[in-house]
Amino acid sequence: MGTTGxxxxxxxxxxxxxxxxxxxMAKRGDxxxxxxxxxxxxAELDRAYGAEGQVETYAVDVTAPGGADEAAARAAERFGGLGGLVHLVGSFHAGPVVFTGAEHYERLLRVNFLSAVTVTQAVLPRLSDGGRLxxxxxxxxxxxxxxxSAYAASKAALLAWVRSLxxxxxxxxxxxxxxxxxMADTPQARADRPQADFSEAVTPELVAGAVGFLTSDAADGLYGSLVPVLGRFGFSTALAAGPPRGGGNG
Ligand SMILES: NC(=O)c1ccc[n+]([C@@H]2O[C@H](COP(=O)([O-])OP(=O)(O)OC[C@H]3O[C@@H](n4cnc5c(N)ncnc54)[C@H](OP(=O)(O)O)[C@@H]3O)[C@@H](O)[C@H]2O)c1
Structure with a gap:
């Protein structure tokens, strides 16, 4: 690993x-x-990839008040500035509208959407020109x-916001x-959905390839692009929950 990425x-x-x-990204020298x-x-990630001044870990809740600024400040301090953000924070909820309380909508909007807003607000003043988000x-x-609905709406808000930003x-x-x-093929996803066929799902490695591209000079022409990494997965068959029980109208 180099030290100049x-x-x-x-x-x-x-x-x-x-x-x-x-x-x-670590292999590339970022x-x-x-x-x-x-x-x-x-701690596991630190054992696998940690190297002082190169790959470091920091425990913080970026969705809590002050957390986003703390994370961005720490990164900028450790590396003398920031060249980008990879914002993987997310959360999921499934359930028909009639059984999904406002607290679920609030949580997903906070984790999937507002966290991106506050982290980006913290990163932007510390970001070099030509940075990548x-x-x-x-x-x-x-x-x-x-x-x-809660998951889709929170991610729809995120994607509209990214394009505006x-x-x-x-x-x-x-x-x-x-x-x-x-849906990514991960051990957690397989455990949560034993009925799903993951043979054609997107892998974290395929996602990593797209992130690697978006954080490289090869993506110099992309501003506000929503890059699909779909694999050959049939979303409707694997995730559709069927009609809600108890009188929902679907
Ligand atoms: N996995 C998929 O199939 C899939 C599909 C489409 C899109 N995505 C999106 O891709 C990104 C990465 O996927 P992933 O499955 O690795 O994400 P994830 O496990 O759903 O979330 C990533 C991290 O977000 C943090 N987080 C979750 N709930 C939180 C909360 N209430 N408050 C603060 N932090 C919270 C957790 O870190 P800590 O607990 O350590 O804070 C978690 O490890 C996410 O944005 C996800 O929505 C994933």
Whole structure:
């Protein structure tokens, strides 16, 4: 690993999709601050990839007041500035509208959407011109299925916001883009959905390839692009929850 690559804040680094991206970016020589609340997982990542001044971990909840600024400040301090953000923080909820309380909508909007806003607000003043910002969406934002309204709406908000942001920051040469991915083939997803066929699902390695592209000079022409990384997965058959029980109208 070199020591001259750009510096990225990687939020949600503890999730199942992140490690392949961390591996790719670390191998490329990028400097990474990996953040999350899960200290045990951060310690695992530190054992696997940690190197002082190169790949470091930091426990922080970027969705809590002050957390986003703390994370961005830490990254900028450790690396002498920031070249980008990979914002993997996310959450999921399934359930028909009639059984989904406002607290679920609030949580998903906070984690999937507002966290991107506050982290980006913290990163932008510390970001070099030509910086690269990457967010994570779902095709369900534009093609929602039954029982996924809170998740779809929160990711739709995120993707509309990314496109607006991109117009604002492109004049500094800052690239804000999103990977739009179907359900990833991870051990957690397999455990949660034993009935699903993962043979054609997108892998974290394929997602990492797209993130690697979006955080490289090869993506110099992309501002506000929503890049689909869908694999050959049939979303409707694997995730559709069927008609809600108890009188919902689907
Ligand atoms: N996995 C998929 O199939 C899939 C499909 C489409 C899009 N995506 C999106 O891709 C990104 C990465 O996927 P992933 O499955 O690795 O993500 P994830 O596990 O859903 O979330 C990533 C991290 O977000 C943090 N987080 C979750 N809930 C939180 C909360 N209430 N408050 C603060 N932090 C919270 C957790 O870190 P800590 O607990 O350590 O804080 C978690 O490790 C996410 O944005 C996800 O929505 C994933």
């Amino acid at each position: 750009p510096a990225f804040l990687v939020t949600g680094a503890t999730g199942p999709v992140a490690e392949a991206t961390i591996r790719l 400097r990474l601050l990996l953040t999350g609340r899960d200290r045990a997982r951060l 990457v967010y994570f969406g779902t095709p369900l934002a534009q093609e929602p299925l039954a029982a996924l 991109a117009h604002e920051v492109k004049h500094r040469g800052v690239h804000a883009n999103a990977v739009v991915m179907t």
